[in-house]
Amino acid sequence: MQLGPAGQEAGNSALSSEAAPRRSWLTNPRAYVLTAAVAILVFVADVILPRGATAAIAYCIIPPIAAGTRRRGFLFGMTIICTLLTWAGYSLEPSGAVWWMSVFDRVMVTGALWLALYLAWRRVVIIKALMRQTQALKNTTRELERSNGELERFASVVAHDLRGPLNTIGLLTQVLSSCGSVTASVECGECIGSIQTQLTRMSGFIQRLLTYGRIGSRDAGMAACDCMAVLTGVRQNLKADLERNCVQVTNDPLPMLRADPVLMAELFQNLIENSIKYRGEASPRVHISAAQQGGDWLFSVQDNGIGIRAEDSERIFEPFHQVSGSRSPGGGVGLGLATCKRIVERHGGRIEVQSKPGEDTTFLFTIPQPLVATKQRATLATAPEPLPAGEVEDVVHAS
Helix, strand or coil: CCCCHHHHHHHHHHHHHCCCCCCCHHHCHHHHHHHHHHHHHHHHHHHHCCCCCCHHHHHHHHHHHHHHHCCHHHHHHHHHHHHHHHHHHHHHCCCCCCHHHHHHHHHHHHHHHHHHHHHHHHHHHHHHHHHHHHHHHHHHHHHHHHHHHHHHHHHHHHHHHHHHHHHHHHHHHHHHHCCHHHHCCHHHHHHHHHHHHHHHHHHHHHHHHHHHHHHHHCCCCCEEEEHHHHHHHHHHHCHHHHHHCCCEEEECCCCEEEECHHHHHHHHHHHHHHHHHCCCCCCCEEEEEEEEECCEEEEEEEECCCCCCHHHCCHHHCCCCCCCCCCCCCCCCCCHHHHHHHHHHHCCCCEEEECCCCCCEEEEEEECCCHHHHHCHHHHCCCCCCCCHHHHCEECCCC
16 A cells, blocks of 8 residues: 555654654644644545545545654544544435445445554554664764774874884894994894894884774775876885895786775785795796776786695685795785785775695785776776886896
């Protein structure tokens, strides 16, 4: 049974007023006046029109209108009154109709009227429940935002406070290393070197932890992102590591798409650093490519590292998880791939790995594109012209 415009208006009135405190009928007189006016109008039409109970069927719109008052007593009271008016119309209707047909019509009208009451009241109950759930969801979201903000501030303060003692320890080890008695002892020199190495690792861990937390608490700032330019910037940032480890980085033409350039740079950098850390005996090679897949972009980052076991293909994206038995000269902390997963998910995509132990590893991730961006691909996401092989390949040898 569908409600008329008056019933929809009454339901919307109940929905909009649910969040407010319970008010007297003077603050919502429309539903009361409209209910009484419609009941009187239908009764007059029922008495005047010589067609039995045809006009009385209009009583069925009374419960949806009365529901706008949000008062159960008024709703049920008007339904009872309309039922009495229905049968009063039977005694006052013009003669000429067969009595049993008129009685049958009145019974059907009464049934439809009380069915309308049931549906109207159920609608009010459902609206109230939805309003309560919506308010609870808003409160939960507000509390989560507040909690995330406090956690981010807490992490920043803790990281700042931790860096102070670490810097102090680093300065003290430098002072100790310059002392004559320390420099004369090979064992002391090794201990100081180990301390400095662990300090560097601890500082890197704190920075990784901060980056992971900030990516999880912020939304992606979508803008026009030139992936070729982003990759060029990543190469520049990693220039020292690429030279030290004789890393060969190549790429196919990469697209212009709608994404967060800062997060995309962090994504490429983490994947390249992961290939350097978990490399094999040969010089590391990394190849990056991209292809359209429906309306999205599918990126591929392939390396010649030590490979990943099938049972670790999901766990490597968990925070602080490192593949058991793997060799990580860079001292990984297990947050690089977890950060990559967060970045891809912030863009609405997914990331996975295809690899076997001792074979090449390929990380695949998608960056979904809005429908508008897909239609404007020719102007917004035109890939650059392919470069000659000698220019595309970025081969960096150890100095």
